[in-house]
Amino acid sequence: xxxxxxxxxxxxxxxxxxxxxxxxxxxxxxxxxxxxxxxxxxxxxxxxxxxxxxxxxxxxxxxxxxxxxxxxxxxxxxxxxxxxxxxxxxxxxxxxxxxxxxxxxxxxxxxxxxxxxxxxxxxxxxxxxxxxxxxxxxxxxxxxxxxxxxxxxxxxxxxxxxxxxxxxxxxxxxxxxxxxxxxxxxxxxxxxxxxxxxxxxxxxxxxxxxxxxxxxxxxxxxxxxxxxxxxxxxxxxxxxxxxxxxxxxxx
Amino acid sequence: xxxxxxxxxxxxxxxxxxxxxxxxxxxxxxxxxxxxxxxxxxxxxxxxxxxxxxxxxxxxxxxxxxxxxxxxxxxxxxxxxxxxxxxxxxxxxxxxxxxxxxxxxxxxxxxxxxxxxxxxxxxxxxxxxxxxxxxxxxxxxxxxxxxxxxxxxxxxxxxxxxxxxxxxxxxxxxxxxxxxxxxxxxxxxxxxxxxxxxxxxxxxxxxxxxxxxxxxxxxxxxxxxxxxxxxxxxxxxxxxxxxxxxxxxxxxxxxxxxxxxxxxxxxxxxxxxxxxxxxxxxxxxxxxxxxxxxxxxxxxxxxxxxxxxxxxxxxxxxxxxxxxxxxxxxxxx
Numbered sequence: 001x002x003x004x005x006x007x008x009x010x011x012x013x014x015x016x017x018x019x020x021x022x023x024x025x026x027x028x029x030x031x032x033x034x035x036x037x038x039x040x041x042x043x044x045x046x047x048x049x050x051x052x053x054x055x056x057x058x059x060x061x062x063x064x065x066x067x068x069x070x071x072x073x074x075x076x077x078x079x080x081x082x083x084x085x086x087x088x089x090x091x092x093x094x095x096x097x098x099x100x101x102x103x104x105x106x107x108x109x110x111x112x113x114x115x116x117x118x119x120x121x122x123x124x125x126x127x128x129x130x131x132x133x134x135x136x137x138x139x140x141x142x143x144x145x146x147x148x149x150x151x152x153x154x155x156x157x158x159x160x161x162x163x164x165x166x167x168x169x170x171x172x173x174x175x176x177x178x179x180x181x182x183x184x185x186x187x188x189x190x191x192x193x194x195x196x197x198x199x200x201x202x203x204x205x206x207x208x209x210x211x212x213x214x215x216x217x218x219x220x221x222x223x224x225x226x227x228x229x230x231x232x233x234x235x236x237x238x239x240x241x242x243x244x245x246x247x248x249x250x251x
Numbered sequence: 252x253x254x255x256x257x258x259x260x261x262x263x264x265x266x267x268x269x270x271x272x273x274x275x276x277x278x279x280x281x282x283x284x285x286x287x288x289x290x291x292x293x294x295x296x297x298x299x300x301x302x303x304x305x306x307x308x309x310x311x312x313x314x315x316x317x318x319x320x321x322x323x324x325x326x327x328x329x330x331x332x333x334x335x336x337x338x339x340x341x342x343x344x345x346x347x348x349x350x351x352x353x354x355x356x357x358x359x360x361x362x363x364x365x366x367x368x369x370x371x372x373x374x375x376x377x378x379x380x381x382x383x384x385x386x387x388x389x390x391x392x393x394x395x396x397x398x399x400x401x402x403x404x405x406x407x408x409x410x411x412x413x414x415x416x417x418x419x420x421x422x423x424x425x426x427x428x429x430x431x432x433x434x435x436x437x438x439x440x441x442x443x444x445x446x447x448x449x450x451x452x453x454x455x456x457x458x459x460x461x462x463x464x465x466x467x468x469x470x471x472x473x474x475x476x477x478x479x480x481x482x483x484x485x486x487x488x489x490x491x492x493x494x495x496x497x498x499x500x501x502x503x504x505x506x507x508x509x510x511x512x513x514x515x516x517x518x519x520x521x522x523x524x525x526x527x528x529x530x531x532x533x534x535x536x537x538x539x540x541x542x543x544x545x546x547x548x549x550x551x552x553x554x555x556x557x558x559x560x561x562x563x564x565x566x567x568x569x570x571x572x573x574x575x576x577x578x579x580x581x582x583x584x
Binding site for chain 2: 005008009012013016019020023024086087088090091092093094095096097098
């Protein structure tokens with residue numbers, strides 16, 4: 001099959017997935033309300049008597065934006081499990097489309113959803129708290145890398161889960177510890193031992209750290225974190241693709 | 252006539268479970284071929300392998316000269332698959348669903364638009380084309396599923412239980428559609444667990460049981476293969492529960508099999524003259540009065556029972572085994 005045709009197949013699969021997700025308006029609203037809610041809840045720093053704009057500016061919003069990228073991409077990739085259980089996945093398998101195109105398409109939709117969700121939070125945060133990002137292209141790069149690495153994790157979960165409920169449990173098992181240990185609400189340095197070591201294994205830690213480093217203009221941290229995220233992206237994508245490929249050929 | 256589908260020694264293991272066991276058959280070009288068997292017999296697994304959606308453990312499938320395992324894309328382009336359940340994108344409209352399928356099958360924009368209009372018109376879905384398909388009735392779902400399978404104008408249509416779960420009227424409409432599609436020159440491979448459907452629709456039938464193909468011929472030839480087996484139809488007067496007579500009549504000497512068919516008790520025997528008086532006496536002894544008794548022509552169901560030793564309506568495998576097979580087939584376990 002020609003590479004361009006394969007790529008177009010992926011684009012159409014991704015487009016169709018996103019179309020399906022955005023058709024369910026309630027689904028989109030609920031998934032975005034959660035991080036917005038968290039943003040408001042944690043905007044009052046523990047012990048503080050008034051809003052700490054510096055904290056919101058350099059800590060909270062970058063953390064929440066990273067977390068939203070995680071929720072957006074993993075949620076969207078979960079559509080693979082729904083597709084499998086509803087038989088929709090079979091419809092694509094029965095079409096003259098290569099397995100690689102299917103995996104790339106599913107990955108694209110996950111990553112795009114991650115980027116869109118994170119951007120919405122970025123806009124909401126910037127508008128409500130007057131937060132401005134000093135280097136928007138660096139922010140976009142980190143959000144992009146984050147969304148792809150979380151999509152990789154999503155494909156692994158989707159490949160391993162036998163049905164949607166199991167997928168939800170598996171993803172919560174990863175997402176919630178990651179949310180609290182990935183430095184979204186509490187700084188990793190302030191965590192008791194050995195939690196900082198655990199945090200260093202989680203990709204979200206590097207996302208939040210990089211987004212904060214952009215705010216305080218620490219380019220070396222941003223570079224290192226971006227490299228770690230790139231390794232995560234390649235690793236999770238390869239593993240996720242391998243698992244999905246096994247499902248598609250049903251060996 | 253050239254073979255449209257050639258299945259050779261097709262075998263599928265799900266772990267240690269043998270779902271399809273060295274199945275051989277061919278479907279001739281432009282014929283309607285029915286794969287008949289009870290639930291869990293291996294019909295769906297067989298057609299999934301034919302459509303290139305499931306890799307066989309061993310054996311080959313050749314579609315229009317292309318080996319499925321070597322040229323899956325060529326095969327998929329020539330096949331239209333109609334699953335037993337509607338598996339379209341529920342949130343999206345019929346038109347958007349068809350657009351997506353048309354793109355995946357490589358139809359250009361103009362052809363796509365023309366064909367979508369054509370199939371929507373043909374299957375009376377034009378009025379509801381922009382509604383999300385999750386709001387469609389079961390019959391509409393089935394029509395749309397066929398429409399989606401026809402969009403790329405395949406030579407071969409593979410239909411899994413095409414009338415299953417439909418009301419009588421929609422099922423009749425579906426059978427008419429199948430016959431029309433065949434008249435247009437399409438080869439049709441369908442699976443069914445309904446004997447009457449295979450008898451009415453298929454020009455040739457393959458009977459599959461526990462993963463093995465146990466008969467392959469025209470419905471007439473299969474019926475004639477009952478080797479001296481004759482059928483007797485009995486109706487007991489004023490008895491709503493005809494079922495209760497089955498174990499009673501089974502006791503009679505010379506009776507090979509008893510089951511209910513279309514509200515009548517159907518008794519199979521190789522020795523009808525000896526069996527008739529025994530059955531009449533038994534019914535009388537148990538307080539029943541025979542309203543109607545007649546010797547009947549052997550049907551495909553009689554042949555099925557003769558071949559498998561059981562009615563297709565009986566569960567040939569335990570519920571547990573059936574669920575295990577379904578889970579294994581869906582790749583979930």
